[in-house]
Amino acid sequence: MGPLQRDVFLRLSLPIFFTAFLFFVDVFIETKSCHVDTGGQTFNFSSDTGSDGGNISHQSNASRHINGSVCTVEGSFAYGQATYMTGLLFGSIFGGALSDKYGKKVLLVGSSVLHSVVALLTAFLPHALFYLSARCMAGIACCAIHICTYSLGVEWSLPKYRIWPTTLLSFFFSLGMMALAAVAYFTNGWMQFHLALALPQILCLPLYFSIPESPRWLFLNKRTHVLEDYRSRSPEDRHYLDLLLDSVGNDCQKANNEETDNKKCSDFTHFKSATLVLRLFIMSFIGVASALTYYGICFSVGGFGVDIYLAQFFSGLSESPSLFLPLLLARWGRRSFSMASLLLSGIGCLLSLLVSKFCDIPALVMALALLGKLCVQATTCVSLLYGIELFPTIIRQKCVGLVSLCYRVGCIVNAVVAPKGGVSLGAMICYSSGPILGAGLCLLLPETSGIPLPDTVQDCEKQPRLKLELGSCCAQWSTNHKPKTEHAFTNAKDLESQLESSPISL
Secondary structure, eight states: OOHHHHHHHHHHHHHHHHHHHHHSGGGGGGGSOEEEEOSSOEEEEOSOOOTTHHHHHHHHHHSTTGGGOOOOOTTHHHHHHHHHHHHHHHHHHHHHHHHHHHOHHHHHHHHHHHHHHHHHHHHHOOOHHHHHHHHHHHHHHHHHHHHHHHHHHHHTSOGGGTHHHHHHHHHHHHHHHHHHHHHHHHOOHHHHHHHHHHHHHHHHHHHHTTSOOOHHHHHHTTOHHHHHHHHTSOHHHHHHHHHHHHHHHHHHHHHHHHHHHHTTSOHHHHTTOHHHHHHHHHHHHHHHHHHHHHHHHHTTGGGSSSOHHHHHHHHHHTTGGGGGHHHHHHHHOHHHHHHHHHHHHHHHHHHHHHHHHHOOOHHHHHHHHHHHHHHHHHHHHHHHHHHHHHSOGGGHHHHHHHHHHHHHHHHHHHHHHOOSSSOOHHHHHHHHHHHHHHHHHGGGSOOOTTSOOOOSHHHHHHSOOHHHHHHHHHHHHHTTOOHHHHHHHHHHHHHHHTTOOOOOOO
16 A cells, blocks of 8 residues: 555545444433432432432423423433434435445545534433434434445445445444443543543544545546645655555446446346345344344343443454454355354343342353354354355345335334343343344355356346255365456455445444
């Protein structure tokens, strides 16, 4: 990489790091009290009911409008999650279109400003209604930031390295989860907590203005003078950018061919294929199951009987092994890895449930649950790439969009129906059974590693079935992965890795 590319990746890590703050802030809302000073008496409002829940509720109802200040009331924790997930859904619907029209850098800077301002205003306006509105706006901003950062990371990478920006940015998001636990531990009260979350974001805002725009977007919008400025920075930047522009030119040529093919028949004709409908159903189910399990555990870390600050820290730390994801994919392939990760996720959650019922070892219960979360998070990252390779070029983006929509719906459902005060028996059964069933459904999918991307529905239907794939898999292992196969694997995945840029992190 040239100096320009290294600068891009380092600066992109900052906004993705800070999004974890407001993403999981609801975990600590119940521990941060809001105080209203009425001169002679100070009232303490919190979403905790404690052992004397009736007195707290009565005091809150009696003093809710003192001095015009309304603090977060009981139940806003669950509603905060739901409104935030709804904001993520809205952001996923409009974020991609806005970035295509105005550029990823403009949307990234604007969304980062909104994200910081919302965090700052929440510190001074502890009103329940404003808090819920702020959560929705934070969700919209977070989704837009993820879309832009992942897009820029992928589009500033050469084809064979495009899997790494997604992995590294996800790792920085995990670091943000751990940092949130430290911020919550060392701050007291509502205002101090939210100021500690907002001020670092505001101080880093000037760094985002110097992030280069996507070379692909500049090329498509004929901003050649900006590209020339980038190329003139250093010989390394010139060489690297020339390689990127060559790749963009090839992609644009294929995109034009796809657009011509799209005009020949309607999308509804393509969805008549039983193969395509089955794949869409399986990937949508895996998306919903992954969302329920991942966010169900993330927002319930305080219910495993372990200190909530340590639980949040280890929740982020447990995702660090995802750095090895590109290496595992190259070794195992898409379907085998998805089946293994889903199965391990379900088993981890199931064992966590059994240990919690028959043994009083909270640390072990949480460790098993976090193992399940790690595996399902890896599944989510792989499913994004797997879905791109499963669907035909002519309707690929529409299918991936439907799968992403199902994932967001699963996030909202989890936020609305998730149990309060701990993880119930029914919740853990749901978190474990969904991934296990998804692992079984993966048997109906083909292995897409090392084969060309399907351009039409007919190409999807011609892909080998399970029996044939087992034979080809054995043959492939007997040849010890020839370099030619590795080259085909790289070329098959590279083109569409840049077409998909929505996270799901996340």
